[in-house]
Amino acid sequence: MHPEPDNGASPSAPLDDREFAEVDAQWRAANYLAVGQIYLLANPLLREPLRPEHVKPRLLGHWGTSPGLNLVYTHLNRVIKVRDLNAICVWGPGHGGPAVLAGSWLDGSYTRTYPDITRDEAGMAKLFRRFSFPGGVPSHVAPETPGSIHEGGELGYSLSHAYGAALDNPDLLVACVVGDGEAETGPLAASWHSNKFLDPVHDGAVLPILQLNGYKIANPTVLARIPQAELDELLQGYGHEPIHVTGDDPHTVHQDMAAAMDRALTTIAAIQSAARTEAVTARPRWPMIVLRTPKGWTGPHEVDGVPVEGTWRAHQVPLAEVRDNPDHLRLLESWLRSYRAEELFDEHGRPRQQVLACLPEGERRLGANPHANGGLLTRELPVPPLENYAVDLDKPGTSLHEPTRVLSDLLEQVMADTAERRDFRLVGPDETASNRLQAVYQATGKAWQAEVLPTDEHLTRDGRVMEILSEHTCQGWLEGYLLTGRHGLFSCYEAFIHIVDSMVNQHIKWLRTTRRLPWRAPIPSLNYLLTSHVWRQDHNGFSHQDPGFVDHVLNKSPEAVRVYMPPDTNTLLATAEHVLRSRDYVNVVVAGKQPCFDWLTLDEAREHCARGAGIWEWAGNEDGTREPDVVLACAGDVPTQETLAAADLIRRHLPDLTVRVVNVVDIARLMPAEEHPHGMPANEYDSLFTRDKPVIFAYHGYPWLIHRLAYRRTGHPHLHVRGYKEEGTTTTPFDMVVRNDLDRYRLVMDVIDRVPGLAVRAAIVRQQMTDVRTRHHSWIREHGVDLPEVAEWTWPH
Numbered sequence: 112m113h114p115e116p117d118n119g120a121s122p123s124a125p126l127d128d129r130e131f132a133e134v135d136a137q138w139r140a141a142n143y144l145a146v147g148q149i150y151l152l153a154n155p156l157l158r159e160p161l162r163p164e165h166v167k168p169r170l171l172g173h174w175g176t177s178p179g180l181n182l183v184y185t186h187l188n189r190v191i192k193v194r195d196l197n198a199i200c201v202w203g204p205g206h207g208g209p210a211v212l213a214g215s216w217l218d219g220s221y222t223r224t225y226p227d228i229t230r231d232e233a234g235m236a237k238l239f240r241r242f243s244f245p246g247g248v249p250s251h252v253a254p255e256t257p258g259s260i261h262e263g264g265e266l267g268y269s270l271s272h273a274y275g276a277a278l279d280n281p282d283l284l285v286a287c288v289v290g291d292g293e294a295e296t297g298p299l300a301a302s303w304h305s306n307k308f309l310d311p312v313h314d315g316a317v318l319p320i321l322q323l324n325g326y327k328i329a330n331p332t333v334l335a336r337i338p339q340a341e342l343d344e345l346l347q348g349y350g351h352e353p354i355h356v357t358g359d360d361p362h363t364v365h366q367d368m369a370a371a372m373d374r375a376l377t378t379i380a381a382i383q384s385a386a387r388t389e390a391v392t393a394r395p396r397w398p399m400i401v402l403r404t405p406k407g408w409t410g411p412h413e414v415d416g417v418p419v420e421g422t423w424r425a426h427q428v429p430l431a432e433v434r435d436n437p438d439h440l441r442l443l444e445s446w447l448r449s450y451r452a453e454e455l456f457d458e459h460g461r462p463r464q465q466v467l468a469c470l471p472e473g474e475r476r477l478g479a480n481p482h483a484n485g486g487l488l489t490r491e492l493p494v495p496p497l498e499n500y501a502v503d504l505d506k507p508g509t510s511l512h513e514p515t516r517v518l519s520d521l522l523e524q525v526m527a528d529t530a531e532r533r534d535f536r537l538v539g540p541d542e543t544a545s546n547r548l549q550a551v552y553q554a555t556g557k558a559w560q561a562e563v564l565p566t567d568e569h570l571t572r573d574g575r576v577m578e579i580l581s582e583h584t585c586q587g588w589l590e591g592y593l594l595t596g597r598h599g600l601f602s603c604y605e606a607f608i609h610i611v612d613s614m615v616n617q618h619i620k621w622l623r624t625t626r627r628l629p630w631r632a633p634i635p636s637l638n639y640l641l642t643s644h645v646w647r648q649d650h651n652g653f654s655h656q657d658p659g660f661v662d663h664v665l666n667k668s669p670e671a672v673r674v675y676m677p678p679d680t681n682t683l684l685a686t687a688e689h690v691l692r693s694r695d696y697v698n699v700v701v702a703g704k705q706p707c708f709d710w711l712t713l714d715e716a717r718e719h720c721a722r723g724a725g726i727w728e729w730a731g732n733e734d735g736t737r738e739p740d741v742v743l744a745c746a747g748d749v750p751t752q753e754t755l756a757a758a759d760l761i762r763r764h765l766p767d768l769t770v771r772v773v774n775v776v777d778i779a780r781l782m783p784a785e786e787h788p789h790g791m792p793a794n795e796y797d798s799l800f801t802r803d804k805p806v807i808f809a810y811h812g813y814p815w816l817i818h819r820l821a822y823r824r825t826g827h828p829h830l831h832v833r834g835y836k837e838e839g840t841t842t843t844p845f846d847m848v849v850r851n852d853l854d855r856y857r858l859v860m861d862v863i864d865r866v867p868g869l870a871v872r873a874a875i876v877r878q879q880m881t882d883v884r885t886r887h888h889s890w891i892r893e894h895g896v897d898l899p900e901v902a903e904w905t906w907p908h
């Protein structure tokens with residue numbers, strides 16, 4: 112059996128007088144540095160009386176959470192050093208940036224990262240000046256912060272990031288401070304269940320620290336206002352055993368925090384030992400710490416006659432008029448001097464030995480641990496030769512395969528080849544098999560630590576497929592995994608990936624920022640495989656039909672985002688090979704799981720992917736003697752099929768019309784080269800799509816995206832895009848494209864309407880196309896399936 116931790120810190124004092132003085136000195140020094148960052152532009156050690164010009168003209172930052180974070184940083188330093196721990200910390204109250212910067216400056220990792228910010232008075236002055244200042248660093252825990260893997264600008268993701276970092280890192284402790292405001296978010300609430308997926312044998316440990324300081328920006332927090340017994344029941348229900356640290360007396364809190372840390376880490380070590388050496392398989396109840404201290408602790412008690420410390424008023428800047436209000440200036444100086452900086456820093460502004468005594472050294476420092484700069488630890492992912500999985504192709508458009516099912520065979524081998532090193536995971540919300548990726552179960556099972564019934568399949572304690580019906584948690588796990596240097600793939604129904612819109616925003620911002628930080632090593636890309644897509648959600652209906660995630664992603668930093676729409680199986684394999692090996696991108700791959708036509712051989716697919724967009728000569732009827740009359744362009748598997756079927760109809764009904772077929776697999780190719788690294792130069796775009804010929808573009812998603820990407824092109828006035836326009840229901844596959852005017856017959860009608868002089872000459876053909884669409888509506892309502900000429904169509908040869 113696993114040991115059960117006590118429900119409170121030890122009543123004995125784990126710190127002797129010397130140790131107490133050391134942790135208290137470190138904590139006071141960090142608090143001083145945090146206040147200085149928020150307020151001071153000069154005079155960092157108050158060697159002269161504080162004057163208005165010493166204070167920043169714009170006061171930005173968050174003081175309220177900083178003293179509690181400083182306490183956590185200090186006590187983590189102590190246990191890391193005493194126990195020689197390999198540890199990182201995820202700082203959920205991310206706006207407590209002053210605290211984490213203070214901690215890394217004190218332990219020297221900040222100077223290691225930024226050599227000009229020296230650990231002395233001059234460096235302290237620079238540290239203060241650059242915080243929340245133009246040309247400096249943000250007020251929250253950001254990519255610029257040494258030791259951080261978590262962007263603190265948005266709340267809710269800390270705990271899932273922490274668990275993602277712990278996966279397959281058996282020797283790593285990931286402490287995670289969860290703010291009580293953050294604990295009210297949906298993503299954080301779901302992520303408490305991550306402990307049901309953490310394997311004590313192969314994974315590291317997560318130590319959640321719930322920081323209850325009582326308030327958000329302007330309101331109390333829920334978890335701080337419910338009875339402790341009710342809070343304990345909630346946390347125990349999540350599978351944790353809470354250890355409480357409560358108070359505002361530094362002496363008592365330091366002793367209790369030290370005892371809580373010791374007790375939690377001893378319990379974690381016992382859990383891991385029981386699982387690793389005694390083969391104990393019962394799911395453990397992991398310890399956590401509930402830290403309840405005042406918001407804005409050690410700051411001004413009262414300002415302008417109203418209470419501040421311990422209230423919501425301490426959240427950001429407690430003294431807002433320091434430059435203009437002499438009383439506020441006096442309060443600030445008194446506040447800073449209350450930490451007795453002369454005891455903490457020597458005559459040169461260097462931290463005194465008592466401040467440094469409990470600090471770990473080298474890579475054990477929280478600001479220097481390589482797991483928090485995961486690209487340093489990344490190994491190349493072994494992607495097997497595609498020739499082992501590619502489908503044979505005699506002629507285009509005559510054979511069919513399920514692209515994601517074929518991809519699954521490749522992913523199975525990747526799983527097998529990383530079995531020992533354990534640095535590849537597949538995550539998704541209960542959809543691995545639904546998305547035809549179940550071949551991976553031949554190499555690994557689904558991670559699961561809870562009860563297993565005889566009817567269950569593929570559940571294993573050490574599995575590397577992660578399924579939970581929370582897209583937020585899947586995203587957070589994978590981000591934490593990637594940020595610590597490993598590889599992965601997120602498979603999801605296309606319509607529901609929108610749930611993580613805000614999370615991917617933050618990750619893209621992180622990548623964009625880290626690209627400008629030479630000390631941040633590139634990390635494996637965040638790869639999405641979006642399937643069960645809009646055009647083949649005919650059975651699930653309107654609620655499952657939304658292709659707009661690519662619009663959202665392509666709004667973001669061009670240097671960090673890529674969107675691929677492979678039209679067939681071999682092109683999906685070539686795309687997957689590329690994205691799985693890439694670094695520092697968010698790659699969105701949209702591919703079907705239903706049978707679709709094979710158009711390209713593997714060699715052709717690789718060449719096509721390298722181009723990103725190209726002419727399919729065999730699909731058109733150009734002879735090289737003149738420009739085409741019309742360009743049929745397409746992006747996506749179903750739009751490609753409809754485009755080629757339209758080309759077939761034009762060959763049969765309008766044989767004199769010269770048609771060019773262009774397929775686009777890399778959507779960013781449509782953008783100008785000046786706007787995106789994959790964008791086409793103007794002359795290349797014009798040679799492909801022409802400058803003045805009609806372009807009928809069948810697109811997988813919302814049609815206006817293509818217009819937005821190509822609006823600066825010379826030929827844009829001649830571009831007509833068909834795509835999804837929010838017309839959906841439970842119906843047949845072909846009816847989905849008919850409802851949205853993306854079908855082959857509508858595309859032929861568009862050609863007739865837009866090629867000069869063709870409308871009159873081809874009026875009979877247009878009428879025939881209209882009649883087929885009308886017959887289609889009657890047919891599906893009588894038979895429940897698509898027209899035979901549609902269902903049985905293949906590319907003619």
